[in-house]
Amino acid sequence: MxxxxxxxxxxxxxxxxxxxxxxxxxxxxxxxxxxxxxxxxxxxxxxxxxxxxxxxxxxxxxxxxxxxxxxxxxxxxxxxxxxxxxxxxxxxxxxxxxxxxxxxxxxxxxxxxxxxxxxxxxxxxxxxxxxxxxxxxxxxxxxxxxxxxxxxxxxxxxxxxxxxxxxxxxxxxxxxxxxxxxxxxxxxxxxxxxxxxxxxxxxxxxxxxxxxxxxxxxxxxxxxxxxxxxxxxxxxxxxxLSHSIDGRYAVKNAYLFNSQNGTRQGPVNVVVENGVIQLIAPVSKSAVIRDLPYFDAQGGTLIPGLHDMHSHTTLDSGLWYLAAGVTNTRDMGNNNAFLVDLIEQLNHKTLAGPRIVKNGFLEGRSPYSARLGFVVDSEEDALEKVRWYHDNGYWQIKIYNSMNPDWVPAITREAHKLGMGVTGHIPAFTNPDAMINSGYDEISHINQLMLGWLLEPGEDTRTPLRLTAMQRATGLDLNSDKVQRTIAHMANEDIAIDPTAVILERLMLSRAGTVSDADAPYLDHMPISYQRYRKRTFVPNLTPEVDTAYRDSFSKLLAVIKRLHEQGVQLLPGTDDTSGFTVHREIELYVEAGLTPAEALITATLGSAAYMGNDEQLGSIEEGKKADLVLLAGNPLNDISAVRKPRLVIKDEQVYFPAEIYRALGVVPFAEEVSFSSNEE
Structure with a gap:
């Protein structure tokens, strides 16, 4: 009793x-x-x-x-x-x-x-x-x-x-x-x-x-x-919530973000037909859109669809992404059968959502194993699962915390032989330099990189230590040999990083009863339970001294991002989330780290598309490319936070109004819907 x-x-x-x-x-x-x-x-x-x-x-x-x-x-x-x-x-x-x-x-x-x-x-x-x-x-x-x-x-x-x-x-x-x-x-x-x-x-x-x-x-x-x-x-x-327009239509009176040189150009009219950009013409040549149905951009900015390079797709994430202007994602680990079926539904347009590039999640067996993708018990089992991922159309292998580091060279050799890349966490009891030498093409999460400079031998990153040890970065010397050696190693070997700075900010700096900088721009638009959930402390044993250490360490994290960018390491903006709002914040954090708004926006558009080999069709607004367009109310080169207010999203043949999506999801919209006219008088 x-x-x-x-x-x-x-x-x-x-x-x-x-x-x-x-x-x-x-x-x-x-x-x-x-x-x-x-x-x-x-x-x-x-x-x-x-x-x-x-x-x-x-x-x-x-x-x-x-x-x-x-x-x-x-x-x-x-x-x-x-x-x-x-x-x-x-x-x-x-x-x-x-x-x-x-x-x-x-x-x-x-x-x-x-x-x-x-x-x-x-x-x-x-x-x-x-x-x-x-x-x-x-x-x-x-x-x-x-x-x-x-x-x-x-x-x-x-x-x-x-x-x-x-x-x-x-x-x-x-x-x-x-x-x-x-x-x-x-x-x-x-x-x-x-x-x-x-x-x-x-x-x-x-x-x-x-x-x-x-x-x-x-x-x-x-x-x-x-x-x-x-x-x-x-x-x-x-x-x-998905709309289609028969025949040709136009987006008129828009400025274009040129993701090749980082400039804003226009005003122009953009003509779309069958999901392809057919024509881009100055507004002065208005005759080219005469009698076409059109959306009036009212001087807003058209950018290519955004990328989230670290997503874990769910059934409902598609509409959240589209409403935020995210039309392309890389799934970094999922239930494999679910993801294959979901992509088929997206291809048949029975579901709303961004395009998805699949990464195969590969974890080692331990008491701390993450239950996604495949959990393997041997090197041979790992190689078999690499082959399964290849046969089912996956682009990369993602290695996780409990993987035996001794198996990684064989995994990367098999993946590379099959034309696949390898990314992931740094497995416990090893370090980033060793994993680069073992064949990694990329590192997931900036804390996984920085822990190589912060941990003592034998410390176990399969536990929450991979978060709590980040407070030690407050005393990290970025000019030290160990830091410079690893960054140079990444630059020389062309190793990219998907920092997910936004999720580190949320975990390290969220505090009970307060709204974090990451969530402040959108949180009061959300349902009350979600608002309350975001006002919490994630790190344990928080004292004033520990709080200061986390804040100083996050500033050091941003300085590492700047150093990586300056030395030519490719940044891939990812979130470890599915709401779309965190993509906006990830880009903002790159600007806080020292990138220009144009540089930050390029990472989320053409930079990501080119990294995945999709830049012939995506990543920039050009005639003949896919209609992958997001209309913003403002100018992101003046204020990067303008990415938070999409008014129109075009993904191939489908058109979405973010305000309409948000209302359907119980969220107060962030910008008015763009007006549509059946033809121009």
Missing amino acids: MIWRIKARQYTRATLVALLTALAVQPVMAGTQTLSVLANSEKVGFVNVLHEDHRVSVDYHVDNNGRGPKLHADIALNDEGMPVDWQISGRSLMGGQISETYEWQNGVANWQSQADSGSTKQPAPTLYITNDSTPWETAHYVKTVWAQPGHRLAVVPAGELSVERLQTISLDGDVAATVYRMTGRGLTPDYVLFDNNMMLFAVLGSNQLTIREGFESALARLSALYGELEMSRVQTLQQR
Whole structure:
């Protein structure tokens, strides 16, 4: 039996009486439940739930790739399942401390979390949306909202949840499970399955699935079900948000960013037909677009579609990317079957999304293995998987933290023999110079490069140390022999880097209760739960001295980016994210590091296209090339942050309006839609 713990010092006698009255009467639920957390077919964690009358205790533990939340929650519920007291403690994804509280008493709801604190008058208890949650919370929200009139409910701190019942399926062991979809909490829906007694059976997700212990064999079926449900949803959005124009049309009165020389030229009219740029002519020659349907750019800037060179594609990421003007991505690791199917859907235009270049994820077996792509147990197994990736159209191999460094030379030889490149993390217990000598063509993440200058022998980067050790960069001398030697090595061997500075900024500098510079330009446009999620501390054991060290070290990181650029190392702007907003921030960070806006923009357009061998069709705005165009409201050469406000996105034969996409996704648009006329009078 669980012993319910109430911190008496927090309550007066009257408060305790009110709380016990709210908890009295009939039990909500009783018993225990254990669920398994699965990723890429392997168990990576658990959820233990104990119900005692109106009290619930939840333990949630995930260890995937050396990281994952470890949470404990104690919840007190009233008869309607509404919380009156909620205590959460533990560690977040990368080990940041969590202490979150919520209570309702005497008509007032009070809360405090990493993100914020506040109170609001609430005549009766309602749902509180936690900032750090477990799968049990997700299921509880669904069950409670489903019981409300219209299956909708306003929640604290803000927002409204809605739930719909989708279908019932039969599973092994004579279990029938009903699928519910909830929207309103975050950027994507939540899918939860309950049995006939409304007991939690599973919580579905794109990269992680939580399922009742003993039913792990249903993983494949439930993963497929999740894919079918989300596929149907995003296909419907594509039909609604993708537009096509028959015949020739024009974008008139636009300035062009020339990604070959970094200048802004115009104004011009651009004629497109069948997804190809047919003509670029000065506005003074207006006769060339007479009688054509047109978009009026109103003096805005046309740039080539942006690239994210470090993506992990999801079903819903396509619309987020397109709305941000990102029309080209490189997927750096995924569920292989999912990615192959997704690209086929994109090619048939049944899904919205950028073009995708596939990289094959290759990880070694260890207690810290990341569950993506293939996890291999031997050198021969690794070589077999390299051949599989080649046969299935992958462009590069991406090596991860737990790979045995001794296997890397054979992996790179096999990949190069097959015409593939090799990129990746620096495996634990080796260094960047050794991996370049072993055949790497590129390095993923600037911290993976810098850790070679910061770590002591034997330190293990399969753990969160690959983040926390970055605070040591505050004392790094960029003129030291070890730094200059590695950068010269990269320049001499033509080794590129995909820095993902934006994700390092987010992890190193995000602080509880504040909005980071990375998120400030867009965050107040987002749903409330996402806003709160972004206001958190990721690094553990944060003191004023450690905070200063991280901030100084991030400045040093930007100085390394500048040094790399100055010495001719190619920068490939990637994000390790899928929202598109982080692509904008990555480019901004290059400018903060010392690149000009034009140089930063070239890295994300022609530079990336040329690196992947696609520059004959992409990367610049020229007659005969694909219509891969993004219309910005402003001039990015004056202010690089103008990339944050696309008004029109053209990807081959398809036309998208970012404002329309954002409204469909529950986001306040950032710029007005561009006007369209069927012809010019």
